[in-house]
Amino acid sequence: MIEPLPPSPMSQDNLGGRADLALMPSGEAPRLRADAARNRTRLLEVAARLAAERGIANVTMEDIACGAGVGKGTVFRRFGDRTGLLVELLSHHEQQFQSSFLSGPPPLGPGAPPAQRLRAFGCTVIRHERAHRDFYLAAHAEPGRRRTSPAYQFRLAHVGMLLREARVDGDIELIAHALLGYLETVLIDDLLTHRGISVERVEAGWCDLVDRFTG
């Protein structure tokens, strides 16, 4: 009923680098035509600008299209759907974040003992998603797709690796899912925003959770 859609391109972001989340998805980057690439960039720029000035929730796809001086069809062809656009908007932050725990300084990056890296990972996610709250919330409006996104796969693999390094026994894959469940954007937002739980407490909760496995 829902066709796969021609693989969404996601190449070269407005900073010149690759925008896809690397590694995990068997990297496809089918090179856009010059005009298409130009439009893609403008669309992302316009989207970012409008989001900044009135909040992403108050920006329609048509706003973006017409702000970039293109038709609506163009937007959807490029990004597939709203979620796709949001994901690409996030990809810059995502990449930055990813590299910080892949190759950044300890305790987040390599060098520290795995249990400690795991703790740092969670705390960073919590703060990171907090900092870009509306974007993450908007991008996760569609719950089903969340876990198939490269970003999630990536986190899953990373946590799995750290668990293995920490010699945790049990079903690593499921444990990784369980841990990531605690870091779910909407859950954290709920705890922080609606239940009035402090960031410190949420972070402590994460560390406790990690310790139950690595301890």
Added chain:
Amino acid sequence: MIEPLPPSPMSQDNLGGRADLALMPSGEAPRLRADAARNRTRLLEVAARLAAERGIANVTMEDIACGAGVGKGTVFRRFGDRTGLLVELLSHHEQQFQSSFLSGPPPLGPGAPPAQRLRAFGCTVIRHERAHRDFYLAAHAEPGRRRTSPAYQFRLAHVGMLLREARVDGDIELIAHALLGYLETVLIDDLLTHRGISVERVEAGWCDLVDRFTG
């Protein structure tokens, strides 16, 4: 920007009993006018019937309205929005499930040691949501509302209680959230449906998780 909406009624279901999920929400049941109650019942019946014959995903609000011989406005006045209707459709199953761990036989109900009840709780949720997959998935299309629903509050309180009974130390509230994170409908569905993990394995994962806290 979003008004609270006049409190959605949810009273008397088609089996004659109260349909709201009791206890948790400071019980409001503003008694419907006779015609309104009749329409409410018919709407739920029609919705259930259509859902059964073509899958809830292929039933529009208008289908339901016109199948029940009322206007669209009536449907939205009664249930607030699509999610609201879905929730009420689920409420019957939910209630049944709730009473099974509130007052049913052990190990799910009272009588068994808390750790064991907790294990049984998770396994039951997993199977229960599996059995009503499309409904639960449809009802959770809006991720933000999930955790404010009476059903979630209820599970949260129940798990919290069992954790306390089991003398688990730490931040009980957060631990309860973490545990429920593992039982999240969409996560479980993803594991089962897309990642090809067996129900047994998912259940074992739950038991392991519980043991990390109660063990």
Added chain:
DNA sequence: ACGACAAGCGGACCTGGGTCCGGTTAGATT
């Protein structure tokens, strides 16, 4: 019975995401 009024009703209408397809164009090939 009857009158008043809150509650309910319906369906036209609005909005915004997503699709379609005839016309256009980048850019590779010769």
Added chain:
DNA sequence: AATCTAACCGGACCCAGGTCCGCTTGTCGT
């Protein structure tokens, strides 16, 4: 430079969820 074609473009169009408001009707007090 001429040509060919796959990719691209635009914006009219469709669909479904959600809102609005003037009209109707159940209910309750007298």
